[in-house]
Amino acid sequence: MPELNTSSLPDLVFSILFFFMCVTHMREDTPIVKVNTPRADQVTKLENKSLVTTVLIGKPRDTRRGSEDLIQFNDDFLDMKNVQATMEAARESMKEADRPKMQISMKIDRNCKMGIVTELKQELRKAQCLKISYAAKK
Amino acid sequence: MAKKKRKAPSINSSSSADLAFTLLIFFLVVTSMDTDEGLARLLPRWVPEDQIQDQEIKKRNILNVMVNKDNAILMGDDYIEGSVEKQNEQIRKKAIEFITATGQFAGDRGPEMKEVDPEKSPELMKLIVAKDPTVRVAKSHVISLQSDYGTSYEKYIQLQNELVAAYNTLRQEAAQKYFQKDYDEEVLSQDEAKALKDLYPMNISEANAKY
Numbered sequence: 001m002p003e004l005n006t007s008s009l010p011d012l013v014f015s016i017l018f019f020f021m022c023v024t025h026m027r028e029d030t031p032i033v034k035v036n037t038p039r040a041d042q043v044t045k046l047e048n049k050s051l052v053t054t055v056l057i058g059k060p061r062d063t064r065r066g067s068e069d070l071i072q073f074n075d076d077f078l079d080m081k082n083v084q085a086t087m088e089a090a091r092e093s094m095k096e097a098d099r100p101k102m103q104i105s106m107k108i109d110r111n112c113k114m115g116i117v118t119e120l121k122q123e124l125r126k127a128q129c130l131k132i133s134y135a136a137k138k
Numbered sequence: 139m140a141k142k143k144r145k146a147p148s149i150n151s152s153s154s155a156d157l158a159f160t161l162l163i164f165f166l167v168v169t170s171m172d173t174d175e176g177l178a179r180l181l182p183r184w185v186p187e188d189q190i191q192d193q194e195i196k197k198r199n200i201l202n203v204m205v206n207k208d209n210a211i212l213m214g215d216d217y218i219e220g221s222v223e224k225q226n227e228q229i230r231k232k233a234i235e236f237i238t239a240t241g242q243f244a245g246d247r248g249p250e251m252k253e254v255d256p257e258k259s260p261e262l263m264k265l266i267v268a269k270d271p272t273v274r275v276a277k278s279h280v281i282s283l284q285s286d287y288g289t290s291y292e293k294y295i296q297l298q299n300e301l302v303a304a305y306n307t308l309r310q311e312a313a314q315k316y317f318q319k320d321y322d323e324e325v326l327s328q329d330e331a332k333a334l335k336d337l338y339p340m341n342i343s344e345a346n347a348k349y
Contacts (some may be wrong), residue, residue: 010151013158020165038292040299042306043175052174105174110292114285117294121344125184133176134295 033058033072038110040136051101053090053129057116058109069112071120080116083123091129107135177298181344199249201236201281203229203297207288211297214242226300233304237276237338249279259336261329266316266337275337282343301342309334 035058046052056072071078078086091099104124108117124132204212211218211225213232218225235241239248251274256263267273281301285294310321312334319325321334 006155007151010154010158013155013162017158017162017165020162020169024165024169038295040177040295042177042299042302044178046174046176046178049174054174103178105176108291110290110295112291113287114289114291114294115287117291118285118287121181122184125181128184130181130183131178132181133174133178134298135174135176136295136299138175 030075031056031058031072032062032075032077033060033070033109035107035109036111037107037135037137039138040134041138043136043138046103046105046133048101051094051098052103052105052133053087054105054107055120056107057112057120059111069109069116071116080119080123083120084127087124087127087129091127101131102129103131103133104129105133105135177295177302179298179342179344195278195280196250198246199276199278199280201233201243201249201279202284203281203301204284205286205289205293205297207286209290209293211293222296226296226303229297229300230304230307233281233301234308236281237279237304237308239276249276251275252277254336259333261333262336265330265333266312269316273337275339277339280341280343298342302340305338305340308338312337 033056035056054073055078057069058072059067060070060077065077071080071083073086087104091102094102106117106120121132124130201214202212206212211229213229214236216232218228218232220228232242236243236248239245239251243249254262254267254273254275262273262275283294283297283301306321313319313321313326313330317326317330319330323331326334
């Protein structure tokens, strides 16, 4: 029986590999708060990843941090009074043309209370980050 | 002595497939293909407290939706009760009635229905009013969603979602009626989508939580 010629197999696999390398963006910051987003069936996709800044709210995974809802931004907890400055800094780091299109994706746990969410929204308004999105699953 | 031509030994490449597979699997694992989804909103501009001016909105143009800390819902003058599905159905129906000023909100009890302004929404004028001159738009209506400090986020999103659903249902109906298409930005032309958005302008106010 003639053997199957496998000499082109590496090329094949490499091309798949390059495809994945291109479409991949590394899974960003590891969540340090537990977030289980609520369900909604009217969700829309967020346009452009590079315009989106993500903020998480949930109970900390580390139980030593207590069981109060906390805000996470870029691998670290974010205090409510630093939100405005942090968001302004985040916008500064974007390309100038993209700044007005900046969008905040809020990944919030379904068991959160609205108190912290409303406070965050107020801070975002102060930081002129007006485009927001409530992350939800279908 | 004639030199014997030596053939360079080829590198054994039989394992490069395995190598590539390993890399491939690594990328498969770390890849997150899922794009983020969510309910997009626009927050109102921040106004310093001493500059806040009370906007004059006629009472009939506002539909108040309130959720308290026990997640009980008040919409207009009525409580919304029952299972989640039942609530959703009621919320959607009421919102639709309010936006179109029909049913419970017909006539004076609903928002003011105004004629289309040809300057502000030329697409709507051209594509819909030309076909159906009786079209009126509830331009200045506001659905005000108010939550309490202790309201659960899940409930809040449920309400947000149903209110968005009400608009989408109406836009879908209009898309079928006037364009025989689905309300989908990929199917509709830009002008058609704009016309439908102007026909049912989304006006959900993110009022502050009451403490």
